[in-house]
Amino acid sequence: MSDKTVQITDSATNKTATFPIVTGTLGPPAIDIGKLNKETGYFTFDPGFAATAAARSAITFIDGDAGVLLYRGYPIDQLAKQSNFLEVSYLLLNGQLPDKAKFSAFEDEITHHTMMHEALKNFLHGFHHDAHPMAMLCGSIASLSAFYHDTLDMDDPEQRRLAAIRLIAKMPTIAAAAYRYSIGWPIRYPRNNLDYVTRFLHMMFEVPSEPLQLSPIVAKALDLLFILHADHEQNASTSTVRLVGSTGANPYACVAAGIAALWGPAHGGANEAVLKMLAQIGDAKNVGKAVEKAKDKNSGFRLMGFGHRVYKNFDPRATIIRDMCHKLLADLNVNDPLLDVAMALEEVALKDSYFVERKLYPNVDFYSGLIYKALKIPTEMFTVMFAIARTSGWVAHWLEQHLDPETRIGRPRQIYTGSVKRDYVGFDKR
Numbered sequence: 273m274s275d276k277t278v279q280i281t282d283s284a285t286n287k288t289a290t291f292p293i294v295t296g297t298l299g300p301p302a303i304d305i306g307k308l309n310k311e312t313g314y315f316t317f318d319p320g321f322a323a324t325a326a327a328r329s330a331i332t333f334i335d336g337d338a339g340v341l342l343y344r345g346y347p348i349d350q351l352a353k354q355s356n357f358l359e360v361s362y363l364l365l366n367g368q369l370p371d372k373a374k375f376s377a378f379e380d381e382i383t384h385h386t387m388m389h390e391a392l393k394n395f396l397h398g399f400h401h402d403a404h405p406m407a408m409l410c411g412s413i414a415s416l417s418a419f420y421h422d423t424l425d426m427d428d429p430e431q432r433r434l435a436a437i438r439l440i441a442k443m444p445t446i447a448a449a450a451y452r453y454s455i456g457w458p459i460r461y462p463r464n465n466l467d468y469v470t471r472f473l474h475m476m477f478e479v480p481s482e483p484l485q486l487s488p489i490v491a492k493a494l495d496l497l498f499i500l501h502a503d504h505e506q507n508a509s510t511s512t513v514r515l516v517g518s519t520g521a522n523p524y525a526c527v528a529a530g531i532a533a534l535w536g537p538a539h540g541g542a543n544e545a546v547l548k549m550l551a552q553i554g555d556a557k558n559v560g561k562a563v564e565k566a567k568d569k570n571s572g573f574r575l576m577g578f579g580h581r582v583y584k585n586f587d588p589r590a591t592i593i594r595d596m597c598h599k600l601l602a603d604l605n606v607n608d609p610l611l612d613v614a615m616a617l618e619e620v621a622l623k624d625s626y627f628v629e630r631k632l633y634p635n636v637d638f639y640s641g642l643i644y645k646a647l648k649i650p651t652e653m654f655t656v657m658f659a660i661a662r663t664s665g666w667v668a669h670w671l672e673q674h675l676d677p678e679t680r681i682g683r684p685r686q687i688y689t690g691s692v693k694r695d696y697v698g699f700d701k702r
């Protein structure tokens with residue numbers, strides 16, 4: 273809390289009310305309007321929460337104008353270069369980088385919680401074979417609360433911690449199982465001698481008939497994508513997890529709600545939408561037309577993978593991923609014509625005054641789809657990949673929320689625009 277205040281004067285009554293300013297360690301200050309309604313009779317109106325901070329959080333910091341992203345204070349480019357996804361998960365959950373002993377204990381615990389209950393297979397088998405894997409993931413994760421109902425005392429810090437570990441550990445197993453079910457392959461069990469990302473790749477792609485050959489850059493690229501997607505402060509899916517969490521709901525239900533929020537094309541579904549859009553554009557020579565269409569508000573078409581609510585500068589994750597995308601495609605000798613379309617689109621849009629004036633830059637998902645495609649991850653699994661990575665962020669926020677004395681049930685207000693009070697009339701009088 274700072275000693276600064278803001279005064280609001282109601283021009284109708286000339287009454288003034290004073291509100292404290294809240295500051296964090298970084299970022300712009302906020303007006304604490306907790307007592308606004310009591311003191312003035314007004315609520316605030318902020319659709320999309322564009323000017324509203326809903327919580328104090330020590331996990332992730334973004335400066336959208338400067339293109340800065342920090343996890344627990346560490347710049348994303350340093351973590352991308354020097355860390356790995358599991359260490360980043362530890363950092364997000366615990367606030368500090370682990371020493372070697374703590375990291376190995378964490379890795380060991382995650383590794384020994386990767387199995388899913390055999391009965392979960394029955395759930396997956398109950399889906400139609402062409403069900404979207406996000407639908408299967410969302411349903412299966414929610415069902416975990418039925419499997420672990422004996423450890424859902426959310427007032428017990430150890431049960432909360434265990435739930436967080438289980439979610440990070442089981443998400444790749446369930447995601448890979450959903451994929452294999454959809455293509456009719458037998459489910460592969462997690463192999464404990466592999467690291468987190470390689471284990472997932474084996475569960476996805478290894479067939480019983482022959483060993484899987486993986487180029488080291490494949491696991492490296494996926495690990496990088498997981499690091500970049502691990503958290504992004506109060507984004508739509510994390511805010512959903514927190515909103516559901518504020519009711520005291522169990523973490524499996526909260527994370528299932530987060531998965532549902534992530535699925536939308538304006539959020540995590542964008543990586544899938546980018547590839548579909550690039551395929552529709554088809555050739556670099558059609559890029560100009562696509563850009564014109566995106567500028568036409570009546571077309572209903574937007575350039576997927578462009579723009580961000582917070583970044584009004586290059587998304588720092590996009591810069592890192594762009595480099596990896598080029599390196600991976602070169603190393604794997606992939607000649608993807610969609611990459612040419614993507615590069616041409618980026619070039620045209622970055623010079624176009626419509627995009628420049630609105631500060632619409634490529635976001636992380638503009639490139640992630642191309643990497644997933646090169647890794648032979650099917651398009652409908654793209655958002656699932658995002659969900660695996662974001663689980664660390666979701667559970668870190670859910671754990672933080674449980675320790676925050678300011679947590680109250682999330683309950684926004686509204687501006688009612690419906691009918692004023694009227695009396696019911698029977699059929700004969702309507």
Ligand code: ACO
Binds near residue numbers: 539575632635
């Ligand atoms: N293509 C064309 N025009 C766009 C785009 C786009 N991708 N994004 C925004 N605009 C325009 C809007 O039409 C609006 O123009 P106006 O001021 O003339 O009315 C202006 O830019 C501001 O856009 P808003 O929709 O108000 O921005 P908001 O912050 O609400 O939306 C969002 C951000 C949802 C990411 C948006 O830019 C978008 O739809 N992008 C495409 C989808 C996408 O890539 N989503 C992934 C986000 S990143 C992530 O979740 C990991």
